[in-house]
Amino acid sequence: MLDTMITKSDKPKCHCGVFGIFDNDTAAINTYYGLLALQHRGQEASGIVTQDINQKKNSIFNVHKGEGLVSEVFANPKIIKETLTGRAAIGHNRYSTTGSSNSKKNIQPFVVNYRMGNLAVAHNGNLTNARELREELVNEGAIFQTSSDTEVILHLIARSKLKNQIDQIKEALSRLEGAFCLTILTDDKLIAARDNYGFRPLSIGKVNGSFVIASETCAFDIIAAKFVREVEPGEIVVIDKDVTDESKIKSIRISDNKFPKKNCIFEYIYFSRPDSFIFGHNVDKMRRRLGKILARKYPVHDKDGEKVIVISVPDSSNTIALGYQTELEKEGINSKLEIGLIRSHYIGRTFIQPGQANREIGVRIKFNIVKGVIEGRTVVVVDDSIVRGTTSRQLVNLIKEAKPKEIHLRISSAPITHPCYYGMDFPSKEELIACQMNGDVSAIEKYLGVDSLRYLTVDEMLEAVSEAGINNFCVACFSGSYPTNIDTGFKKDIYEL
Numbered sequence: 001m002l003d004t005m006i007t008k009s010d011k012p013k014c015h016c017g018v019f020g021i022f023d024n025d026t027a028a029i030n031t032y033y034g035l036l037a038l039q040h041r042g043q044e045a046s047g048i049v050t051q052d053i054n055q056k057k058n059s060i061f062n063v064h065k066g067e068g069l070v071s072e073v074f075a076n077p078k079i080i081k082e083t084l085t086g087r088a089a090i091g092h093n094r095y096s097t098t099g100s101s102n103s104k105k106n107i108q109p110f111v112v113n114y115r116m117g118n119l120a121v122a123h124n125g126n127l128t129n130a131r132e133l134r135e136e137l138v139n140e141g142a143i144f145q146t147s148s149d150t151e152v153i154l155h156l157i158a159r160s161k162l163k164n165q166i167d168q169i170k171e172a173l174s175r176l177e178g179a180f181c182l183t184i185l186t187d188d189k190l191i192a193a194r195d196n197y198g199f200r201p202l203s204i205g206k207v208n209g210s211f212v213i214a215s216e217t218c219a220f221d222i223i224a225a226k227f228v229r230e231v232e233p234g235e236i237v238v239i240d241k242d243v244t245d246e247s248k249i250k251s252i253r254i255s256d257n258k259f260p261k262k263n264c265i266f267e268y269i270y271f272s273r274p275d276s277f278i279f280g281h282n283v284d285k286m287r288r289r290l291g292k293i294l295a296r297k298y299p300v301h302d303k304d305g306e307k308v309i310v311i312s313v314p315d316s317s318n319t320i321a322l323g324y325q326t327e328l329e330k331e332g333i334n335s336k337l338e339i340g341l342i343r344s345h346y347i348g349r350t351f352i353q354p355g356q357a358n359r360e361i362g363v364r365i366k367f368n369i370v371k372g373v374i375e376g377r378t379v380v381v382v383d384d385s386i387v388r389g390t391t392s393r394q395l396v397n398l399i400k401e402a403k404p405k406e407i408h409l410r411i412s413s414a415p416i417t418h419p420c421y422y423g424m425d426f427p428s429k430e431e432l433i434a435c436q437m438n439g440d441v442s443a444i445e446k447y448l449g450v451d452s453l454r455y456l457t458v459d460e461m462l463e464a465v466s467e468a469g470i471n472n473f474c475v476a477c478f479s480g481s482y483p484t485n486i487d488t489g490f491k492k493d494i495y496e497l
Contacts, residue, residue, distance in 0.1 A: 016108075016124040016423070017041035017093040017215045018202070020183035022190035022239045024210035028084035031091040034212070034219040035070045040273060041124070041215060042093035045107040046073040049120040051185055052086030059187035061118045062086060065107045088190055090183040090213075092122035095425065105146045109185070114158040116165045117187040123150040124215055125179030125200050125423040128486055133175065153182070166252065169193070170236060173254050177484055179264075179422035181231075183213050190239045196259040197483055198233030199422045199474060201267060201278035206246070211239045216276040227277060233261055261472040262483040266424060268465055269413050270384045274319045281468050284319055290412040290456070291323025291382065293464040298454035299333055300408045302378040308333060309373060311340030313383040313395065320412045321382035335380075338373045340399070363394040374402035385413045386444070387426060389433035393448050406451040414458045414478040415439060421486050422474065 017038030021027050031048050047065025054060045062084050066073040070093065074080060092108040109122040127133070130149035133156070138144065142155045156172035165186060173180075179199035184191040192213040194202045205212040207225035214220060217227050228246050231237055238250035263279045264271070274284040302308050308328065312321030325337040344366060379399065386392050392409070399407055415434035419426055429435050437443040445453035458478050462470045476482045 016095055016122075017219075018090070018122040018124045018181060018183045018213070019092075019215070019219055020088075020090040020122075020185065020190050020192065020213035021207075022088045022211050023241065024087055024089075024208070027087050027089040027210075028080045030207070030212070030223045031089040032070065032074055032080055033222045034214055035091045035093050037219040037222040037273075038093050038215055039070055041271065042095035043069055045094040045104075046070045046092065047094075047107050047109055047122075048074070048084055048089055048091040049109045049111055049185060050084045050086035051088040051118070051120075051187065059118060061111050061113075061120060061185075063109075063111055063120075065092075065109070067104065067107070088185060090120055090122050090185045090190070092183075106148045108148070108150060109183075110146070110148075110150055110154055112154050112158060116168070118185075119154065119157065120185040121150060121153055122183045123148075123153065124181040124202075125195065126421060127152065127176055127180065128178035128421045128484055129176070130178075131487055152176075153180075165189075166191075166236070166238060170252060170254060173236065181215060188240055192231050192237040192239075193254070194231045194233055194235055196234040196255055196257075197262040197474070198279075199262060199264050201263075201272065201276075202231040203277070204228040204231060204237065204246075204249070209244075211243065211249070213237075216272055216278060218273045218276045221275065230278075230280070234259060260483070261469065262474040263468070263472055264422065264424070265461060265465065265473040265475055266385075266413070266477070268468075269461070270316050271424075279468050279472070286465050286468070287319035287412075288323035288326075289464040289467075290461070291320040291325075292327040293460055294320070294382070294410050294412050294454075294456055295324040295327035295331065297456070297460055298410055299328060299331055300378065300380045300410075300452070301333060303406070306334070306378065308335040308380060309340065309377045310335055310337045310380045310382060311373070313367075313381060314341055314343040317382050317384050317412070320384060324380070324382050324410065338370075340370050340373045340379065340381075341395075342368045342370060344368070363391060363398060367395065367398065369398055369402050371402040374399060374404045377404050378406045378408070379404045380408045380410055381450075382410050382412070384411070385416060386411060386433060387416060388431055389436075389444065389447060396449050400449070407449075408452045409445075409448065409450045409454075411453070411455045412461075412464075414455050414461060414475075415441070415444075416477050418477050418480040420477045421482065421484075422476075424477065426477065 019034035021030050045067045050062045064079050109120045111120045127149040133152045137155045157168050160168035160171050162168045180195045181200045181202040182193045205220040205225035212225045234254045236252040268286040272283045276283050310325040312318045328335040417434045
């Protein structure tokens, strides 16, 4: 029997990461490093496109992309040094949302040559009206090469009858619904854009006089770029040779209408790195606040008056656990933050034989327990979310092998009950454990085998991030209340190859 790759995860999948840089001597290498910093946002594939001038003084686009991690796709140094020449570049890390993960054609950035010249696009997010637009374009004669919603954007730009390229891009983006953060490379410009609601983060930086665009500011830090500002919701930013300082960055509104901010709250809970600055605030600070609210609302006491041991499920929950334990101490509960789980970062792609005896091997490969920390103790396991519940259950069973006194699970988000249409990839609603158990937390608690399970409520999550504006967040995956119209007939696999 063929080996089966471990693919199912108990975490929501990150969408994608985008990067761009303009007028820089080492555009490709800086893009490579930027994508390394954004690796957490997509691990399926990676690509870089550079703009250069050939011997005939014509603009040319150089492309390299492939399946795998950034370090794997660009393992050969000649790719950066000899293939990806030029002073402007955009890059993309991919996790598939719309579009098959198994099709190499879907690896971004996408490149076309049309009547206005070369054009490359990298997209983070998910378009909710992609099916409608695609069908319209096909009926008008468009031929699609991929199953990705991003290709819709290229066709809309290329088929625009407007004569100015920026006007073409604005017209195309005005027709999009849902979530998008874009980096667009033309023969003489780097363009960035963010949807009207601002679901996903996108920022502008500067390094050695060159402007940089990235999904998260951690990509600036790795190349020593200075954070300038965030791209505003509904804004198109144009950077060309005339933009010598931030005051000269050209800014265009996609729409004259006003839209409410609807930042994805999961960016603070799980997706973004804690060292990033998004939505006007530091991720680290917000995660600590989530942990503090969790401790204030749902503390744990040791039944014998002994010290409570707090551990995180590394790595995304580390900061939340720190906030949780700090608040327990403030509440007068004797506690200590410990490293009870060790995570291997070097497992790569893992294959197992099917069968009952091997179903938990994925968790054992990924995590190991520190038995001396856990044995005989009341342990609070702090995690950011539960999706299917399978990994959490296996992890609890692993911790039980160390013979703790009690295991209490604390989750810094509400139960996930609805699909996301804005770039987060959950399994089907039927696979969500909160739906399987009809929202009954005690039933989930029993399934996981813990002494207690507590989630934050939606209101408690919003309380934790209220400094960024309590009404500025999308919580649709917890509440089912979507800020935009949704094509309910859309299925992720409709256009998969």
